[in-house]
Amino acid sequence: MSRKTQGLTERYPAQLIIPLVDILAVLLGGILAYEWRFDSYQLDERYVLTITAISLFTVLINSLLGAYSRWRVTRVSTLVARLMMVWMIVGLLVTSLIFFTHSADRFSRLWVGTSLILSFVMAGGTRVLAQLILRKARLKGMARRSVFLVGPESQLLKVAKGMRAFPEEGYSIAGVERLGSDIHEETLSLLASRVSASEAREVWICVPLEMGYVVRAIFYTLRNHTAEVRFIPDFQDMHLLNHRISEVAGHFSIDLSVTSISGMARFVKRAEDLILGSLIGLLVLPACILIALAIKCTSSGPVLFKQYRTGDKGKPVKVYKFRSMEVHEENSGVVTQATQNDPRVTKLGAFLRRTSLDELPQFYNVxxxxxxxxxxxxxALAHNEYYKDLVESYMRRHKVKPGITGWAQVNGLRGETDTLDKMERRVEHDLWYIDNWSVWLDLRIIALTIFKGFINPHAY
Known part of the structure; x- marks a missing residue:
């Protein structure tokens, strides 16, 4: 497998690129239709506004209908048919908007129809071409997603046969763990080690319904792994109604541990971070300069404290904070949490910690x-190593990027975690946030942080 190709497709998936393609198709379609209708490329202002509205409607409706997701398993004919429905809805919205604003006499109906047709052809053609290129690449062994299979041999053979029958979906087997009728602790321990060594992106638990009891044990064993976990049972002739399932390699998959912040949602959240992060960063820049000068004048050492923390998908990232302690050394792998009246904390540092001003440099991390x-x-990395075996699903909070503030923090779960119960409650809130993420939830948390999240008397 080509790691370079895999990295590109994982970093820039189709569901992030295609919305930009749709916007470009609408823009080009509108310009070409205008040149054909009016023999000019200099668009009138009202036509520019109409193209903007069509672009927004197109991306919004595609997102609402889920047309930017499930690219690995959606047929080309389905993609095009879904796109045609989207364009029909967009056309209806645009013509209705023109009619109800009493602007029909100011627009060329021929231009509206032609621009919609041209943009549909370009957007649909791009989808067909992208699918053909990606499927051809996967058939050649590139842009594949590695999977570790777990289950009885008979069930694994069925799943492996399905993967071979759908090579264009781009899944490859990174490892196999065959299960017998009895599951022992040694088997589960070996499974965790083998999954880690395989570096698989997904783990598929393939067991018949009568072995459903082992799913809990395997899921708990993999609690410290950030690989996506899917349950692929043998439903035989059972008919399921209104269940959230996926279809991979010709098999039903019940998603057990898959983040909701993926695909288009990941793109939206990144745009949110760039826009808000840049604006807030500019607003707090004068305060950052004053704090940096104050730190430099009141204690010796660097202005910033840099420390590696666990980031998205469990990878370590360097996080910045204003230094709030005297410079000191700790034993390797040991991170001592600040406590009340901690002698290492400077007077200025205590103020920065209580007001959360020490975290302002993290907008640069954003x-x-x-x-x-x-x-x-x-x-801290040492805290992760300590708590990952004490708090169930602790490491699953690392399926998304860490934040400056969060759902746990605005619910009072800040500061020292000196008991296991406090950490369990924090993790519970973090996982609820990941499972229920939305832009509106982010805005709500930011608003709550502004009004009640900065000052914390328990932040030592």
Missing amino acids: IQGRMSIVGPRPH
């Missing part, structure tokens, strides 16, 4: 793409 404005707070 612009870098290492963090988000809203997300689970990043913990």
